[in-house]
Amino acid sequence: MNPPIDSTVVQSVIDQFNIPDFGNATIREVVAISGQIEKLTGQEFIHMEMGVPGLPAPKVAVEAEIEALKNGVASIYPVIDGLPELKEEASRFIKAFIDIDVLPQGCVPVVGSMQGTFTSFLVCGQCDEKKDTILFIDPGFPVQKMQIGVLGYKSVSFDVYHYRGKKLKNKLEEYLQKGNIAAIIYSNPNNPAWFCLNDEELQIIGGLSMKYDVVVLEDLAYFAMDFRRDLGTPFQPPFQVSVAKYTDYYILLISGSKAFSYAGQRIGVVAISDKLYQRTYPALQARYGIGTFGSVFIHRALYAISSGTSHSAQYALAAVMKAANEGRFHFLDDVKEYARRAKRMKEIFLENNFEIVYDKDLDEKVGDGFYFTIRYPGMAGGELMRELIFYGISAISLATTGSEQEGLRACTSFIKDHQYDLLAERLKIFKENHPLA
Ligand SMILES: Cc1ncc(COP(=O)(O)O)c(C=O)c1O
Numbered sequence: 001m002n003p004p005i006d007s008t009v010v011q012s013v014i015d016q017f018n019i020p021d022f023g024n025a026t027i028r029e030v031v032a033i034s035g036q037i038e039k040l041t042g043q044e045f046i047h048m049e050m051g052v053p054g055l056p057a058p059k060v061a062v063e064a065e066i067e068a069l070k071n072g073v074a075s076i077y078p079v080i081d082g083l084p085e086l087k088e089e090a091s092r093f094i095k096a097f098i099d100i101d102v103l104p105q106g107c108v109p110v111v112g113s114m115q116g117t118f119t120s121f122l123v124c125g126q127c128d129e130k131k132d133t134i135l136f137i138d139p140g141f142p143v144q145k146m147q148i149g150v151l152g153y154k155s156v157s158f159d160v161y162h163y164r165g166k167k168l169k170n171k172l173e174e175y176l177q178k179g180n181i182a183a184i185i186y187s188n189p190n191n192p193a194w195f196c197l198n199d200e201e202l203q204i205i206g207g208l209s210m211k212y213d214v215v216v217l218e219d220l221a222y223f224a225m226d227f228r229r230d231l232g233t234p235f236q237p238p239f240q241v242s243v244a245k246y247t248d249y250y251i252l253l254i255s256g257s258k259a260f261s262y263a264g265q266r267i268g269v270v271a272i273s274d275k276l277y278q279r280t281y282p283a284l285q286a287r288y289g290i291g292t293f294g295s296v297f298i299h300r301a302l303y304a305i306s307s308g309t310s311h312s313a314q315y316a317l318a319a320v321m322k323a324a325n326e327g328r329f330h331f332l333d334d335v336k337e338y339a340r341r342a343k344r345m346k347e348i349f350l351e352n353n354f355e356i357v358y359d360k361d362l363d364e365k366v367g368d369g370f371y372f373t374i375r376y377p378g379m380a381g382g383e384l385m386r387e388l389i390f391y392g393i394s395a396i397s398l399a400t401t402g403s404e405q406e407g408l409r410a411c412t413s414f415i416k417d418h419q420y421d422l423l424a425e426r427l428k429i430f431k432e433n434h435p436l437a
Pocket residue numbers: 051111112113114115141187191219221254255256257263267268
């Protein structure tokens with residue numbers, strides 16, 4: 001049976017883009033290709049490539065921001081350390097949902113987690129001349145590698161697929177023993193695979209961070225969105241698991257974009273552990289004239305990069321965190337929508353011979369959430385990605401995320417209600433056209 005989208009058009013658009021290795025096509029390229037084909041054929045695509053949140057922003061945040069603007073904050077520079085109310089609420093939020101104590105001093109607003117990781121890489125890489133490399137526990141968010149490139153730093157990475165559980169220890173030590181690692185980064189839940197490193201694994205990472213004196217950057221862009229457990233009741237277990245329980249030297253990156261559907265305002269909070277905040281590094285002292293990590297992070301690096309974070313957005317995040325801390329706003333209720341979508345989408349893929357690539361957290365099935373990963377038996381990731389375009393389905397190859405597995409990342413954020421049937425219809429034809437050996 002012919003694929004649903006006109007093959008001549010698809011082929012000619014793909015040819016125009018002249019991408020030698022399709023598996024390495026970027027998200028932007030995939031968006032451009034699928035958009036162009038939609039325009040030429042008038043047929044809609046099921047877009048799974050982009051991780052754009054898109055749920056309505058919470059009322060409590062929007063109202064607080066409008067109120068702040070009406071009160072005139074737009075004309076005044078925000079304090080570089082952050083709005084005191086936000087620092088207080090962020091510290092309480094971390095206590096309420098992770099059960100960890102971080103002083104408000106170390107809770108600092110940033111222009112999205114992106115700025116948080118950029119600044120963290122920057123400062124961590126300057127603390128000790130011998131430690132000039134960032135270690136990525138992959139798969140991961142490709143833009144962070146781009147940040148390393150922009151900084152001119154070095155990075156190393158490995159795909160954690162075969163190193164879950166106790167095996168993680170030896171693998172990490174292979175890198176840490178060399179003495180050149182400044183920081184370790186991973187996201188939890190993971191972008192792109194939605195697995196979650198568990199308490200035992202975080203304990204390993206934390207323990208090694210202390211042993212080798214390495215900072216851990218824990219990217220909580222999808223804060224508490226492991227929907228297998230209800231992590232949304234403040235000050236009550238179960239809590240979001242965190243390396244903060246196991247090391248003194250960590251930075252938590254909490255984004256406003258996904259858990260609070262506030263991506264457009266570009267706001268997040270970094271939480272620098274009390275010990276790291278206060279720690280003095282001679283190399284920082286020599287470079288900046290001040291040596292404490294926290295002070296360099298805020299008063300040198302953030303000051304130089306953006307001189308603070310949008311004033312009104314800080315009011316929004318403070319209000320949303322306050323409401324969550326007080327149990328008035330159940331932030332996970334709204335974003336559970338991603339899990340409902342993932343569940344339906346995965347069912348359709350599985351019915352049509354696809355498999356989930358990162359399917360387990362050791363012996364537990366991965367949850368449903370913002371992303372999931374798929375493969376088709378016998379097909380390489382790039383090949384599958386290219387082939388699915390002929391079926392009006394776009395996704396990105398895992399190869400661009402540092403994964404060594406053959407497959408694709410699918411994002412649930414763009415699927416529309418009427419598209420589940422369309423997905424089923426198109427995948428049925430795909431299955432017929434690609435019988436398994
Ligand atoms: C793992 C991860 N970290 C960070 C970010 C960026 O977050 P923000 O919008 O707060 O800059 C994303 C966004 O997709 C992400 O997936």
